[in-house]
Amino acid sequence: MTPNPLTVWQVIELARHQDRPYSLDYIRRLAPDFIELHGDRLSADDPALVAGVGTFHGRTTVFLGHQKGRSLKERVARNWGMMHPEGYRKAVRLAHHAAKFGFPIISLIDTPGAYPGAGAEERGIAAAIAQAIMEWFRIPVPIVAAVIGEGGSGGALGMGVADRVIMLENAIYSVASPEAAASIVWRDNSRKVEAAEQLQLTSRDLIAMGVVEEVVPEPEGSASADYDAAAGALDEALQRHLAPLLEQPVEQLLQHRYERFRYIDSLIHAEPHFGPKID
Amino acid sequence: MIADGPRQVAIQGGPLPEVLLPTNCPGCGVGLQVDELREHNYVCPGCGHHFRLAAEVWIPLIADEGSWNERWADVRSHDLLNWRVPKPYQEVVEQLLEEGLNEAVRTGTCTLAGHPIWLAAFDFGFVGGTLSIVAGERLARGMEQAAASHVPYVLVTASGGARMQEGVLALMQMAKVNAAVGRLHAAGVPFFSVLTDPTFGGTAASLALLGDINIAEPGAAIGFTGPRVIKQATYADLPPGFQSAEFQLAHGQIDVVLPRTEIRPLLARLLEMHA
Numbered sequence: 001m002t003p004n005p006l007t008v009w010q011v012i013e014l015a016r017h018q019d020r021p022y023s024l025d026y027i028r029r030l031a032p033d034f035i036e037l038h039g040d041r042l043s044a045d046d047p048a049l050v051a052g053v054g055t056f057h058g059r060t061t062v063f064l065g066h067q068k069g070r071s072l073k074e075r076v077a078r079n080w081g082m083m084h085p086e087g088y089r090k091a092v093r094l095a096h097h098a099a100k101f102g103f104p105i106i107s108l109i110d111t112p113g114a115y116p117g118a119g120a121e122e123r124g125i126a127a128a129i130a131q132a133i134m135e136w137f138r139i140p141v142p143i144v145a146a147v148i149g150e151g152g153s154g155g156a157l158g159m160g161v162a163d164r165v166i167m168l169e170n171a172i173y174s175v176a177s178p179e180a181a182a183s184i185v186w187r188d189n190s191r192k193v194e195a196a197e198q199l200q201l202t203s204r205d206l207i208a209m210g211v212v213e214e215v216v217p218e219p220e221g222s223a224s225a226d227y228d229a230a231a232g233a234l235d236e237a238l239q240r241h242l243a244p245l246l247e248q249p250v251e252q253l254l255q256h257r258y259e260r261f262r263y264i265d266s267l268i269h270a271e272p273h274f275g276p277k278i279d
Numbered sequence: 280m281i282a283d284g285p286r287q288v289a290i291q292g293g294p295l296p297e298v299l300l301p302t303n304c305p306g307c308g309v310g311l312q313v314d315e316l317r318e319h320n321y322v323c324p325g326c327g328h329h330f331r332l333a334a335e336v337w338i339p340l341i342a343d344e345g346s347w348n349e350r351w352a353d354v355r356s357h358d359l360l361n362w363r364v365p366k367p368y369q370e371v372v373e374q375l376l377e378e379g380l381n382e383a384v385r386t387g388t389c390t391l392a393g394h395p396i397w398l399a400a401f402d403f404g405f406v407g408g409t410l411s412i413v414a415g416e417r418l419a420r421g422m423e424q425a426a427a428s429h430v431p432y433v434l435v436t437a438s439g440g441a442r443m444q445e446g447v448l449a450l451m452q453m454a455k456v457n458a459a460v461g462r463l464h465a466a467g468v469p470f471f472s473v474l475t476d477p478t479f480g481g482t483a484a485s486l487a488l489l490g491d492i493n494i495a496e497p498g499a500a501i502g503f504t505g506p507r508v509i510k511q512a513t514y515a516d517l518p519p520g521f522q523s524a525e526f527q528l529a530h531g532q533i534d535v536v537l538p539r540t541e542i543r544p545l546l547a548r549l550l551e552m553h554a
Contacts, residue, residue, distance in 0.1 A: 114484075116504035116512045121522060126483035126503035127532055134457040134464075134489060154441075154453060154484045154503070161454050175450040175481075181443050183508065186365060200360050200446050209359075211447055258462075261454040262419060265412045268357055268448075 006170075008196045012178065014170040015149050016112075019224040021231065022081075023050055023065025023108040026148060029231035030106070030238070031056050034063060037097075039090060046087030048079045048111070049159075051094045056106065057239050059246075062098040064091050064159060065108035068149070081150075082115040085128035088158050092132050095139045104242055107145040107159050112177055114155030129158040136161035137257060142245035144238055147171040147212070148223075153180070163257050164241040165211070167203045168234070169218040173211070174201035211264060213241065288392045288547040290540040291320060293344030295336050304328050306498075320539045329496045329539055331476055334385040334400040337435045341398055341543060342389035349387035351420060356382065356413050360446050368444040371406065380405045383438065384414035386421045391433065392547035394554070397425040400435040401482070409442035410481050415452030418486065422459035426466040431550055435473045436487040439505075440480020453485035460489045469553040471546060474524065474533070475499050488532055492549060494542060495524035495533045502527075 006014070014020070027034050031054025038045040050067045053060055066083065069075035091107075098105045114125055136143065145162035151173030167173060176184065178196035183189040200206075203215040216237045223230035245253065295317055303310050306328025316323070320340065321330040332340070338347055355376075362368035383406060386399040399418055401408040425432045441449040463470045472490030476499035483503055487493075495501060502522035509515060520526050527533045537545060 114503065116508050118509060118513065118515050118517060118521065121502050121504065121509070122530055124530060124532055126501075127488040129484040129503070130453075130457060130486070130489050133454055133485065134461050137458045137461050153450065154481050157450055157453055158484075173447055175441050175443060175446050180508065183511075184439075185443055189511075194364060195443075198360065198362055198364065198446075199443075206447060209446075209448060211451060258458050261451060261458050264451045264455065265415075265448050267359060268412050 008202060009193050011170055011202050012172055012196055014222050014224070015172045017222075017224055018070055020149055021223050021227045022070075023067050023110055023148065025227055026108060026231050026234055027054065027063045027065060029228065030054070030235050031061065031063065037094065039093075040086045041093055042086070042089055044084075044086040046084050046090055047077055048081050048083045048115070049087040049090055051090055053103070056104075060101070060103050062094050062103050062105045063108070064094060064105065065148075066111040066159065068110060079115060081111045082113060083111065083155060083158070084115050084120050085123045085125045088128040088132040091159060092135050095135065098141050099139050102141060104142040104144070104246065105139070105162075106238060106242075107143065107162060109145060109147045109151045109156050109160055109173075110149035111152050111155050111159075112150055113152035113180070114158065129154050132158045133161055137254065140250045140254065142242055142248070142253060143257075144241050144245070146216070146234060146238065147173050148234070150177075152177050161257070161261065163245050163253060163260065164213045166214045166216055166237055166241060167206055167212045168216050168223060168230070169203050170222050171203055172201045173206050174199050210266060288544040290543055291340045292342045292346075292389075292391070292543065293339040295320065295339055298333060298336060300330055322539050327497065327538065329476065329498060331403055331437060333380070333404050334402040334435075337400040338385070338389075338398065340539075341391060341400075341433065341435070341546070343391060343393065346389040347387055347398075348389065349385060351386065351417050352381055354382075354413050354416060356411055356445075358444070359448065360444065362444040371444075375405050382413045382417070383408045383411055383442070384417050386417045388430070391543070391550060394547070394550040395430050396550070397421045397430055397432045398435075399432075401437045403437040403439075403477070406442055406444070407439035408437045408482070409439055409449070410452045410456075410485070411442040411445050411449055412452060415455045418456045419459040422456070422463050426459075426462040426468050429466065429468055431469040431471070431553065432463055433471050433473070433546060434486065434490065435475060436478045436482055437475045438478055438480070438482035438487075440482055450481065453481050456486045457489065460486050464491075469550070471549060473542060473546075474501050477501070479503065479505055491553075492535075493533045494545065495527065495536050496542070497524060497536055497538055499524040501532070
């Protein structure tokens with residue numbers, strides 16, 4: 001990777017750019033025979049999450065991905081990639097589908113966050129995310145997640161518990177959007193640039209913190225400039241991470257997944273007064 | 280032997296400390312003396328408003344007197360992100376420690392009406408009770424030990440969500456603690472969650488609502504996105520009582536809404552039934 005001359009805010013603008021490839025742009029290149037499946041089998045289908053099956057390197061694979069929209073009409077229909085509770089329930093339903101048939105799971109993350117609306121609250125968005133996060137730790141098949149654009153808050157993490165998490169060069173992953181963080185810290189969301197600079201949300205920050213395993217380089221001019229090249233690089237990285245996972249016994253896979261998140265803050269375990277890993 | 284019905288269980292484990300609170304009830308505006316409030320478990324005797332309590336009050340409220348054994352109290356937060364504005368994070372943390380608070384979650388073992396339990400209590404006074412690396416670590420370590428030793432786990436929440444000043448590592452605590460909650464469930468260990476005012480964001484979307492039984496105090500605000508942000512994002516008019524404990528009961532997220540004086544006796548009965 002070449003040194004990144006962009007400011008943090010420029011990276012955020014790239015990560016959010018409407019010309020950036022979205023989940024379906026990648027999935028159709030990773031698995032041209034992709035079949036989209038719909039519904040949480042409880043009450044609804046959430047169009048902010050695409051889900052389905054496709055063949056990836058000769059193996060049936062469950063694909064999940066936040067889907068933003070490009071035109072205004074499509075953005076409204078996709079709710080800007082912000083999932084409702086039904087989306088997390090659909091994801092868990094498809095995870096159980098993968099578990100039943102032994103299919104690996106690829107999850108593409110690209111969301112500003114879960115939907116911050118009254119209806120989502122009424123239908124249990126907090127519990128839906130909580131249950132999804134807990135459930136991923138029990139799914140006995142390999143899971144690889146890739147942050148392709150915006151990884152916003154609990155809405156992203158709800159789709160981001162995996163054996164390996166990788167990230168595109170100009171993607172971001174954050175505890176909250178810079179606007180939300182500014183609103184929380186200063187009660188003023190216009191201070192988003194300051195917040196962004198504090199949050200350490202770029203791919204370089206994330207790999208330095210040990211939160212992602214790999215940063216996938218983007219083509220000259222970012223992923224927006226060349227969808228095929230961006231998808232090709234993602235394809236190669238996903239396959240490279242998935243292959244060894246497919247060989248692992250299930251017990252070991254789940255134990256490693258547990259430990260990946262249990263000690264994800266291992267940076268701080270080295271600090272004085274933090275105490276040993278296991279008491 | 281025929282059971283002789285539920286034992287009478289005290290509404291609190293031991294004497295509660297005196298804490299500084301607003302002199303007027305936020306619920307009804309009446310002036311209240313600290314002694315009078317303390318006698319009523321910090322519930323307004325007039326209108327029933329439940330004052331927010333620090334962990335130092337929740338612990339004697341739940342734990343049998345003299346049984347509390349706090350764990351990992353020496354684990355400290357560090358400013359990993361070099362957070363400088365509006366105040367350096369390290370200074371904020373050190374000042375709160377000086378004021379006698381010890382992170383957003385305190386945990387340890389104790390007994391409740393004689394039943395051994397693990398107890399974790401959030402402290403809203405410490406950076407809004409936000410889920411931090413230290414909070415996550417104390418929760419995960421306690422849950423792992425509870426799962427391994429088959430000791431029931433009781434949680435008391437009060438939290439604004441994940442801690443901004445610890446960035447994405449704070450977000451990751453949601454996965455860390457939920458993985459540990461999964462271990463409790465897999466081990467068949469009871470997990471009772473008591474939600475108090477307020478419980479939001481990453482805390483609501485992780486361990487708080489994953490109890491085998493979720494109990495909430497009357498009027499406690501519980502949700503994912505706070506009402507201010509919902510109004511900003513969607514221009515919606517939110518009805519009165521939106522995201523209250525009673526709202527969450529009606530929407531299937533909470534098993535029971537109970538006044539503070541009935542929570543400990545309920546926990547004691549649940550511990551007996553799930554032993």
